[in-house]
Amino acid sequence: MPKSTVPDIREHKGAIGSKRLVMITAYDAPGARMVDEAGADMILVGDSLAMVVLGYEDTLQVTVEDIAHHTAAVSRTKPEALIVADLPWLSYHISIEETVKNAAKLIRAGANAIKLEGGRRRIPMIEALLSAEIPVMGHIGLTPQSINAMGGFKVQARDTKGATDLVSAAKALEHAGCFAIVLEGVPSQVASMVTTSVNIPTIGIGAGPECDGQVLVLHDLLGFEKKITPKFVRSYAQFHVEGVSALSEFISDVRNGSFPSEDESYFLSSETSEELGLYGAM
Ligand code: KIV
Numbered sequence: 001m002p003k004s005t006v007p008d009i010r011e012h013k014g015a016i017g018s019k020r021l022v023m024i025t026a027y028d029a030p031g032a033r034m035v036d037e038a039g040a041d042m043i044l045v046g047d048s049l050a051m052v053v054l055g056y057e058d059t060l061q062v063t064v065e066d067i068a069h070h071t072a073a074v075s076r077t078k079p080e081a082l083i084v085a086d087l088p089w090l091s092y093h094i095s096i097e098e099t100v101k102n103a104a105k106l107i108r109a110g111a112n113a114i115k116l117e118g119g120r121r122r123i124p125m126i127e128a129l130l131s132a133e134i135p136v137m138g139h140i141g142l143t144p145q146s147i148n149a150m151g152g153f154k155v156q157a158r159d160t161k162g163a164t165d166l167v168s169a170a171k172a173l174e175h176a177g178c179f180a181i182v183l184e185g186v187p188s189q190v191a192s193m194v195t196t197s198v199n200i201p202t203i204g205i206g207a208g209p210e211c212d213g214q215v216l217v218l219h220d221l222l223g224f225e226k227k228i229t230p231k232f233v234r235s236y237a238q239f240h241v242e243g244v245s246a247l248s249e250f251i252s253d254v255r256n257g258s259f260p261s262e263d264e265s266y267f268l269s270s271e272t273s274e275e276l277g278l279y280g281a282m
Contacts, residue, residue: 004041006179013200024038028074031218043079045084046115047059049067052220059144060148063091064088068106075109082112085111087114092122099125116139119173126138141207142184180200203215
């Protein structure tokens with residue numbers, strides 16, 4: 001399969017059934033290989049890195065250097081999927097110059113596009129990125145980098161004003177030149193309104209089934225942690241449970257002397273054993 005490109009993704013607007021877009025996060029080489037082999041259209045090196053890999057409580061702690069480091073690991077696997085890297089908090093809020101320089105670090109690390117959070121207020125930054133030939137994916141609704149301003153991870157756009165503001169933010173992002181928009185944590189009907197109002201794909205997370213595609217966090221999908229996940233997450237595996245059980249078996253095999261076996265060990269030749277006076281050794 002050829003490498004997925006930004007124009008390919010844009011063409012999925014209005015796609016249904018098997019053509020719906022799928023984006024899954026990955027932060028390292030084995031994760032990226034799994035996501036790519038499974039056939040996702042896009043790999044997102046999300047700032048969720050902070051919470052699912054680095055152990056922080058929110059996404060605000062992660063830096064451009066962290067995202068670049070993990071983007072490079074994903075990129076080394078040469079996936080067919082388009083690599084989208086998140087611009088972390090404060091990397092695109094201070095000045096246009098800093099925004100473009102920070103995005104360039106992610107492109108040089110191997111990203112094909114960047115994603116940033118927010119609506120109209122981000123337009124000058126988005127225009128500057130596009131004029132530096134950096135494709136931009138928008139992200140509106142529940143934007144985790146606004147956790148303090150929003151007062152927590154709360155579903156957004158639940159009233160008439162919220163819904164119409166979201167539609168107008170999506171139109172502004174489309175007009176500025178974003179090639180796709182993530183819609184996070186909004187009622188299904190509002191996601192549907194946004195999706196029919198713009199000519200670029202919407203990728204939903206906690207935004208119902210009527211978006212042009214869906215995104216989920218790899219570690220949630222595979223059950224890497226034994227924890228309660230939000231209701232929009234569907235876990236398809238229980239890696240934590242299976243991992244703990246495999247590791248406990250290993251620990252018990254070491255302690256009961258059954259690991260390593262002869263098949264799992266190396267031995268001297270009989271001549272060398274003899275020369276060393278190790279009679280009886282294999
Ligand atoms: O960082 C991330 O994983 C994201 C997705 C939740 C869309 O932004």
